[in-house]
Amino acid sequence: MFDLVSQLTHRKKGHTLEAPFYLDPDVFAADMEIIFGQHWLFVGVDVDVPEPGDVMMVKIGETEIAIVRDDDGEIRAFHNVCRHRGARLVHEEKTTVGNLVCRYHSWVYNLNGELIHAEHMGENFDKSCHGLKPVHVRSLEGLLFICLAENPPQDFDEMERQMAPYLAPHNLREAKIAYQHDLIEEGNWKLTMENNRECYHCGANHPELTVPLFAYGFGFDPKELEPHEREHAENYACMLNDNHAEWEAQGLPSKEIDRLDDMVTSFRTERLPLAGAGESHTMDTKRACKKLMGSMTNAKAGALHFWTQPNSWHHFMGDHAVVFSVLPIDAERSVLRTKWLVHKDAQEGIDYDLENLIGVWMATNQQDGELVGYCQQGVRGKGYVPGPYSPHTEMLVEKCTNWYVGRMLAHLAKTRAVA
Template sequence: MDLGQISAQLRARPAGHSLPQPFYTDADFFDFDLAAIFGRSWLFVGFEIELREPGDYLSLTIGHWPILVMRGRDGVLRGFHNSCRHRGSLLCEPGAGHAARIVCPYHRWTYGLDGKLLAAGRMPDDFDKGGHGLNPVNLEIVAGAILVCLADTPPPLDTMRRDLTPLLAPQNFAHAKLAHQSVLVEQANWKLVMENARECYHCATGHPELSRTFPVNASAYFDIDPEASRAFEERIAALALPMGPAGEDWWQAVRFPLNEGTVAMTMDGQFNVAKLMCDAGGGDTGSMRWAIEPNVFCHSTSEYTFAFTAMPISPTETHVVSKWLVHEDAVEGIDYSIETLTDLWTRTNLQDKELAENNQRGIFSPGYTPGPYSPDAESLTIRLVDWYCATARRYLDEAGA
């Protein structure tokens, strides 16, 4: 890739504007994103409760890179590159699974749940199995969320761990379960998917169902009517629940109120799950929104957590992975149904898919130039794109050095 061209395009972007065209369309710029952004950031891949037992694993692909997360026999979660140390074959197909050992489907090299090579048939007597274990990936657990980083030296997590953990503690993730997961294929660059996900400028007309409960006209960072905000803050303080806001340039979290007369982020604004994750105040506690750059946002309400992750596939394709957590004691068909649990966000995702794909088609126009964001309605989008540009410049500076 031509780093000089990428640097020049970054310099050409006016402050407070969208990115120049190649950042959304060009294969070299996409490869740059993988190296500069996804290859160096902490990335959310799921929840600790998805891997309860030794041998449980998650296999996923980040850009071009296959990753494996496994719980060992000692109960520890570890991350590995999903690539056999023999000739590089993929060890586990994408998805969730369970295995006593990891066996390469090609030549049957066999690994323990700690990544150590256990067996490699027909190798010479002096072959060192100890030097051919799976290559590790940095992995950390923060407030029940699994984060991985592919960089040799990952960014520090101390502030996030300190400040996000108490905000998510009332959600009771230790006693949650994954109720449903979906994958939506969008023909749009991952940045367009996330720019859309970081603002609600489009929500009043683009998401009529979400608008029933979500304060779509809030300014900046969930700034709502001062009187309503004051009443909500007093009620939440009386329940001894944390509110935030908290964050750094690459993550943020805050509790905000839902629209008057609603208590849940559902189609009718009422609870659709009988067993709540957090029953403080009868469950009327708004939503704790937490988001991690470059590609995640979550809403943790009293009855569920919804997690949205945009996985980059190509310059013009993104896979949106959605997860819904509910209380582990909630029984499907009795306490909730998958249809009602997922209805609101599934509709919202499909509406956003149409908007992002339309945005992508328009950006291919020779008449496209970077346009100005609304500081009032798109402040979090500005924050995302500014973070992207700053992170990209740091990578370029280090590459130049």
């Protein structure tokens, strides 16, 4: 029998996890309870619900959350469960309502989650005791996070304090979603996240993504470089320092912040230069949208990346942003949800060509989905044993895996202490 606590405690540093962490339904259930049930999760953007009455439904495992903008313009979140007999309330991913009405017995809730109408419940029935169950929700400069725990991690405030200046110039609240794509990856959510946290695989697998990205921005073994490669790496390091100084002088915070393994609400950010024209994640490396985002005045401002544990990564450029969330389905499948955002006044066909806007990441996501599937197939076999991370190109994978192990053990230790 798989002993979760023992396996976590004796996990071999610098290596992938044992196979059951990617396969076992019981481990997946623990992940959903501890990681996805106790931490802040990225689920969308403010402009997913741009107007009062707009609703977005998000599914995390078997839990559905309705995110609404109320009549005062505030964003709220509730469990998507009627308080009568448990029917789901919202059936579409997105809709617009006056009130939330259960189709089963027509119980009606306002956008604050209060039960305002329930027929035939008797004169002693107290509607105030049967409002929708709220879920914690926070907006970080237009990025929406929810927490399913009764008491969410308090260090979200610290992440917000550090990240808000980085994100503010892109002003996601004044953007719109140009396109959304959901890809079901045939792999455990941790494999999807591990794949994202390194670019060791990029050169051999991402011909589109490596057009705008510099290879030396994602780690390398200096001892393996040829003289001309070493020169290129040194030039990149100088360019990075120069760009950071230039961008920060323009009011664009750019320097690395790495809190991947020393916070409960862990994150990482840095603004990185882009190759070629240096403007965007496109095949010609030029801006995809004529209208720049927020207060951005320079299209050649690199790409700000922002990662959060356990389920997101994002890229913010002068002309558009791409945000990603990983939503587990079961032990061996996950949804990768990608949204491309442009300035709210940008018009498709005039200010941007949609295929050009989404082309690099549509191709990259498909390629990564295949790679995650290969890993999932491999860990099912008897030949799988935990393999070593590269200390030069997968050091951030190790930090994220170490965060996962630490958060699991902390919760399990607390649970045992209470018991």
